[in-house]
Amino acid sequence: MAVAGSLVLGYVGAVVLLAVVSGTAAADRFSLAGILLGAIPAWLAAYHVPLGLPGGQLGVLPLLPTALLMALVAGTSLGAATQLRLRRPGQAWPVVAAMAGAHAVVGCVLSLVTSGGPVRTPPAVAFFGCAAVAGAAATLGIARRCGLARAVRGWLDPVTARGIRAGVLAITALLGVGAAALAVGLTISWPTTSALFGAAGAGVGGAFGMWLLCLGYLPNAVVAATSFVVGSGMSVGQVSVGPVEFTGGPLPSVPLFAALPEQSSWWLPLVLVLPGAVGVLVGWACRLVAARPAARVRAVLVAGLTAAVGCLVLAALAGGALANGPFDPVRVPAGLFAVLTLGWIALPGAVVAWFAAPPAPVARPANAAATATADTVATELDGAETASVDSAPDPAADPAPAPGGDPVADADADVVGAEADDTEADSAEAGGAEAGGAEAGGAEAGGAEAEGAGAGGAGTDGVGTGVAVPDQAVETAGAGEDSGETRGPAGDGLGQPGTGPDAAGRSDRP
Structure with missing residues (x-):
């Protein structure tokens, strides 16, 4: 459909x-x-x-x-x-x-x-x-x-892609320059232009037909004017017009041809500044393509080739044969147009792109807040580790009591034994006292064991703080075993209290 x-x-x-x-x-x-x-x-x-x-x-x-x-x-x-x-x-x-x-x-x-x-x-x-x-x-x-x-x-790689975009920009700019040159030419020669419209025929129909003809061929005229600005010029039959070459002669009675100069002049070569300015514009547009100058120049060359190919196609479409008449052919030299376009884009554009380096990136300051936070966390971790190590008990400074029972309880037992030799009543009384002392000693031993459990929990904080008991405690326990002391197993390193004298601590009795 x-x-x-x-x-x-x-x-x-x-x-x-x-x-x-x-x-x-x-x-x-x-x-x-x-x-x-x-x-x-x-x-x-x-x-x-x-x-x-x-x-x-x-x-x-x-x-x-x-x-x-x-x-x-x-x-x-x-x-x-x-x-x-x-x-x-x-x-x-x-x-x-x-x-x-x-x-x-x-x-x-x-x-x-x-x-x-x-x-x-x-x-x-x-x-x-x-x-x-x-x-x-x-x-x-x-x-x-x-x-x-x-x-x-x-x-495509990024440099080539940017170069093609710059080439499209170059074609657009060149056509804009050509359109401006055509408008200036028609304005300067407006008396001739209006006279040609009047000579098109009697009545409104003739002028309208000529206006439609000029409107249809307006893009062709823009392409021809662009070729004139670049330097390749154009030709209509035996007439050849360009900034540096001029051959006069009769032209068709079409108002668009009134924009062409009637004779050569010293100022015509000055229009060659315009395509050079377009080349500078392309080089400036390619200065941010890459950091390396060679890559920027390559982008300019790609832009020049793109613009040259576009101008070649437009020139081939804008001209052609004109029925073997006196104005045949109407020609825009496509090959010369493309070569000159490449030169005007590549040469000044490459110079500008080489020396107009992209601005250096501004060094961004370090994030002070993030740095201070990291330092604070590290300091707190170091302080926690130091406090954990300092809070661990020193077995060398607080040795466990020697095995064999409580010395005070032993003294009470000796006194009771001496009194038993005198009388049986005194022995029975002493036996009752000894039993009471043993009961008291068991209670005191239970309190000492609870105190040792608290100390063992503080000394083996493997889970809460991640700090183990120093190796000195292990060495001290080994020394106690070598001296014949009987010890129970120490704490298991997971925050659980041990069952031996090292874990129970010492009971200070008067």
Whole structure:
């Protein structure tokens, strides 16, 4: 549906344009059949297909209808891709092939229809010409949606991609300079321009037809003016006009040619400053591409090549044959135009890109708050470790009591034994006292054991603080075993109290 829409709209546009021109002409005798047949060559001319006339070939065709037709095909292709929800690059080719194939077939058929008329077109030329224009327009229309542009950028390194962007900028700037030069030329020679419009014919129809002709060829004139500014100039038949070369002669009575200088002048070479300024602009735009000067220069060279290729294509499309007449051919020297464009972009742009280094990155200050926080945490950890080590008990300074019981209890037992020799009553009394003393000693021993458990928990804080009991405690325990002392197992290093004398601590009795 999108393919048919682009074909129908393009042909209808050609019919409407031809009807308007015929209706405003002085001789208003025309027929619908004549307009429909006459719109076929106009439709083919919009695809930039050369037209064969009885006197020769018409190859210099207006670029504005071609641009409008490409915009139409691109828009319909984008609409089709959006409706079909196409997103991947592989899904773009069916749309492009359908557009190119349909336009090629229709162009070939229309060329066969007009083969017997005064305006003829070879079917093969119509087939490939329509296919090329429609395919290029469809590709441009869906390049972004289907990811074609992203895929191309993925194949290129960043420097080359930036260089291509700078090349597009260069083409735009050069065309802008050419358009400005054309406007200045038409303004300076406005009396000649208005006189040519008046000589186009009697009435409004003649002036309107000439205005449409100038509007259609306006992009061609901009390309020719750009070639003049760059230095390659242009030629119309035997007339050649350029900043450093000038050959005068008669020109067609078209108002656009009034912008050309009538004679050579000393100030014409001054326009060469303009493409040099564009080269400086490109070099300045490429100064941030990379840190290395060689990479920046490479980006400028890529930009120059891109601009040169673009100017080559535009120059080839802007000129052509003019039916073997006195003004044949209208030529924009494409090769010289491309070479000079490359030189004007590459030379000054490379110098600017080499010396205009990117600004040095400003050193960002260290995060003082983060540094202070890290120092505070480290200090607190060191303090906690030191406090844990200091709080651990020193077994050497607080030795465990010798085995063998409590000395006070032993003394009480001796006294009771001595009294038992005297009388049995005293022995029984002493035995009762000894039993009471043993009970008291057991209670005191239980308190001492609880006190030792608290000390052992503080000395083996392996879980709470991550600090183990110093090796000195282990060595002291080993020394006690060598001296014949009987000890129980020490703490298990996990915060649990031991069961031996080392863990129980010492009971200080008076």
